Amino acid sequence: MDATELLETACEAARAVGPRLRQAFRSRPQVATKRDFHDPVTEHDRAAEDTIRNVINMRRPGSVIVGEEGGVTGEGDLTWYVDPIDGTANFAAGLPFFCVSIAVAVHGELVAGVVYDPVRDDEFSATTAGAWCNGTPIRSAGAATDREAMLLSSYPTPRDLTEEGEEALARYGRLLDSFAAVRRLGSAALKLAHVAAGWADVAYGTRANPWDVAAGALLVRQAGGVYLGDPLVPSDYLAHVGGFDLENSAIAELARRSAG
Template identity: 40%
Template sequence: MIVTGYAQDLELATQLADTADAITTDRFRALDLAVSRKPDRTPVTDADTAVEDALRAVLADRRPGDRIAGEERGGTTGDGRTWVIDPIDGTKNFLRGVPAWATLIALVDGGVPVVGMVSAPLLGRRWWAATGSGAWCRDTAGTRRISVSAVGDLADAYLSTTHLGSWTEHHSREAYLALTDACWENRAFGDFWSHCLVAEGAIDIAAEAIVNPWDVAAVQVLVTEAGGRFGDLNGGDRFDGGSALSTNGLLHDAALDVLRH
């Protein structure tokens, strides 16, 4: 594996993911799982808060000078270094017993994600990347470097999103359906998984009408290090624009053009 200036941070992100996996796998399908709702009506479980608290404790010890921003305990990114944490991305899946969920950990430096770690223990998969080191995946077949697809035409593209209803509320359902019509195939793998599959080259486009920074900071560096392009639906190459579009790069402008109409 290529070593960069963020090698030690990537090693720490691996340890954080191990800590998170130990908590989430223990609480998955637990009969006493406590579930509540946040003000935006999204669910949160005791596992979400336990993971974030555990990761914050490790970071306070190992990186006391860094900021922390998490889904459950708050915080913002700044000009320096900030660890951005989504303790369980796919909480609705987690609480319903669906194994498609993950812990997302990113290091943002100067407003740009430079380390990304996505760990989905019940899928048996983990993805990671750091600026200049490429994108990687580990599964039952072992560890391998990953890269985006070479599909160059929307008519041949495989597209994924999350909840279709979010397009009605936050962007344009008609625009998304126009993109599905322009593509060869579509699914709704949802959340982190769609973007990770783009990085792997398994699918070609992942689009979400609404996201928070902690939902996508880790996948931005993963997709870009895999040779793709990540940004928001307005065309900005950023993780904090409130929406998300991952592509193999070749299809990015074409997908944006459809979604803007």
């Protein structure tokens, strides 16, 4: 199947929810929770996913859709991984760092993906032929060492603290001490898009689902960066720009967990 045509469908579906998300942003929508109070959801997550599913089913009938809100539906050779709002806590509070993430795989191989930032109207897209931001090719290049690098990381999460205790805090302290800057921005997909564009150097997170990272992983790899781990199974992830010295980085210990 033509990856460019699949990407066009993904971009159409992502942009279809842009007006709704921009209108709802900073309206302080009512928030419910899923796993616990750290895992919010709003009516806009569900409505946006419904819109995305409708576009995909109209353009590509006979698809499997794996959505954060709606679970797995359909059957066929194409599998779409959909996160209607990656960074819901940011969206609900009014912090402008969230996105729509859609990726498509053919027989288990990622072939196209889009990460769409509706606030900035930035469209990060990738196929097996390359990676782009708003149609301009991007290159994942930046810092070579920790002391020059910007790290985007949600680690440690509350679950990391529960499972690892003081060691998680000690690891986090080593990252703070080693990297030029560490930021906790709250959207795995958009963090990966920024690494792909060379706007940040390293991104790390734990317990990511395919809808969180599949599109971002393809972006990073096609832009010349490195993504460790399998983005199509729930796992930790680590990505960095091309040329970054991971072996001698303070995050190498966590990188080994991602690679495994």
